[in-house]
Amino acid sequence: MxxxxxxxxxxxxxxxxGRLLAVGWLELGRPLERGRVTGEFFEAFARLAANAWQPFVHAGRHACQWCVFSGGPAEVxxxxxxxxxxxTNVFVPAEQAMYVAPSLLLHYMDAHEYAPPEVFQRAVIACPTMRSMDYLKALRAHGIDRLGRQSGQQ
Ligand SMILES: [Zn+2]
Structure with missing residues (x-):
């Protein structure tokens, strides 16, 4: 990844x-922010990830680099x-920016004690329901709904 x-x-x-900000695009050998997240945040992110809007269809699955032999689970x-x-990736709108985090974040938090930045956690808890009108409006406000068309299929 x-x-x-x-x-x-x-x-x-x-x-x-520069308005799309990455969260949780982790790599083995790089520092990992460790900590405990709240159940409220974990569940809020899970609900977004369960039905995540995608700019284009992604080919293949990313493995967890910390799960040396299994590559981590396919579901949480x-x-x-x-x-x-x-x-899949999860797009989370906030006031000034849009965050994008891999769905694998759920596993990173569950199994590897990764703690994403506070500002992202607050945005996830405040995020409108996935694919709701408010959510899609927020995507449009940040120009994110056009991303897939700009970069084409990969
Ligand atoms: Zn893992």
């Missing part, structure tokens, strides 16, 4: 004017939800 330092500009999906269970991880 492509590596980005947390809260750095993410150009993976095409040009985004959170209460009544079973969330597929590794193949």
């Amino acid at each position: 492509t590596h980005y330092i947390d809260l750095s500009s993410c150009d993976y999906f095409g040009p985004a004017d 269970r959170v209460g009544d939800l079973t969330v597929a991880v590794g193949a």
Whole structure:
């Protein structure tokens, strides 16, 4: 997986004017922010990841680099939800920017004690329901809905 330092500009999906910020694009050998996240945040992110809007269809699944032999799970269970991880990204709108985090973040937090930046955690908890009208409006406000068309299929 492509590596980005947390809260750095993410150009993976095409040009985004520096308003698309990466969270949780981790790589083995780079420092990992460790800590405990709240159940409220973990569940809120799981609900977004369960039905995540995508700019284009992604080919293949990313493995967890810390799970040396298994590559990590293909899904994470959170209460009544079973969330597929590794193949999708979650776009989270905030006031000034849009965050994008891999669904594998669920596994990183669950198994490897990764703690994403506070500002991202607040945005996730405040995020409108995935694919709701408010959510899609926020994507449009940040120009994110055009990303897939700008960069084409990969
Ligand atoms: Zn792992």
